[in-house]
Amino acid sequence: xxxxxxxxxxxxxxxxxxxxxxxxxxxxxxxxxxxxxxxxxxxxxxxxxxxxxxxxxxxxxxxxxxxxxxxxxxxxxxxxxxxxxxxxxxxxxxxxxxxxxxxxxxxxxxxxxxxxxxxxxxxxxxxxxxxxxxxxxxxxxxxxxxxxxxxxxxxxxxxxxxxxxxxxxxxxxxxxxx
Numbered sequence: 001x002x003x004x005x006x007x008x009x010x011x012x013x014x015x016x017x018x019x020x021x022x023x024x025x026x027x028x029x030x031x032x033x034x035x036x037x038x039x040x041x042x043x044x045x046x047x048x049x050x051x052x053x054x055x056x057x058x059x060x061x062x063x064x065x066x067x068x069x070x071x072x073x074x075x076x077x078x079x080x081x082x083x084x085x086x087x088x089x090x091x092x093x094x095x096x097x098x099x100x101x102x103x104x105x106x107x108x109x110x111x112x113x114x115x116x117x118x119x120x121x122x123x124x125x126x127x128x129x130x131x132x133x134x135x136x137x138x139x140x141x142x143x144x145x146x147x148x149x150x151x152x153x154x155x156x157x158x159x160x161x162x163x164x165x166x167x168x169x170x171x172x173x174x175x176x177x178x
Contacts, residue, residue: 008024008025008036008052009051009052009053009054010023010024010025010052010053010054010055010056011024011025011027011047011052011054011055011056011077012024012025012026012027012056012058013027013041013045013055013056013057013060013074014027014028014029014041014057014058014059014060014063015027015028015033015035016028016033016058016059017033020056020058021054021056024054024056025037027039027041027045029041041057041060041063041064041070041073042064042065042066042069042070044073045073045074045076045077047077048077049076049077050076050077050078050079050080050178051077051079052077052078052079052082053078053079053082053083054078054082054083054084054085055074055077055078055082055083055084055085056084056085057074057084057085057086057087058085058086058087059087059088059089060086060088061086061088061104061106062088062089062096062099062102062103062104062105062106063101063102063103064103064104065103065104067104068113068114068123068124068126069124071111071114071124071126071128072124072125072126074126074176075114075124075125075126075127075128075176075178076126078176079176079178080176080177080178081175081176081178082175082176083131083173083174083175083176084128084172084173084174084176085171085172085173086111086170086171086172086173086174087169087170087171087172088106088110088169088170088172089102089105089106089168089169089170090106090107090135090136090162090166090167090168090169090170091105091106091107091162092158092162092163092166092167093166093167093168093169094166106170107158107170108133108135108154108155108157108158108170110170111128111130111133111172111174112130114126114127114128114174115127115128115129115130116177126176127176127177127178128174128175128176128177129174129175129177130172130173130174131173131174131175132171132172132173133170133171133172133173134151134170134171135147135150135151135154135157135167135170136167136168136169136170136171137150137165137167137168138168142165143165146161146165149161150167
């Protein structure tokens with residue numbers, strides 16, 4: 001690990017070709033997207049413990065086979081109170097199933113397993129607070145109504161309406177508890 005890599009406080013993990021987090025270290029498995037660092041998010045992250053203030057995972061977690069391991073690694077490299085921002089297709093989105101590289105489908109409660117309050121928290125020692133989570137929908141009048149309903153009653157939406165009025169994607173912001 002070079003001193004240049006160590007000087008970054010933000011990481012765009014699974015950066016792809018778009019510079020979504022200006023000034024962040026861009027990490028990706030593909031050399032073709034010209035990342036700052038080539039890494040596999042399925043493995044140990046080649047970064048020091050407690051060094052990052054932010055990790056951004058845009059459209060990455062649905063490609064990860066061992067999500068508890070990734071969340072443990074993100075937790076390890078984040079400073080206490082550091083944030084991880086995650087976007088992922090909602091399980092009701094057609095794109096969640098269209099992309100053959102997707103290995104998981106996520107919902108409103110998918111990251112609850114990494115909080116202290118969850119009964120099944122033993123899958124990972126990484127602990128986060130869920131600071132923000134949002135269901136995003138495509139535009140239009142019907143989606144605007146469903147978006148408001150889903151924001152107020154997300155469990156009702158996912159159990160009763162998701163397959164009738166599919167969401168587009170989820171946004172999460174989690175803070176590391178150490």
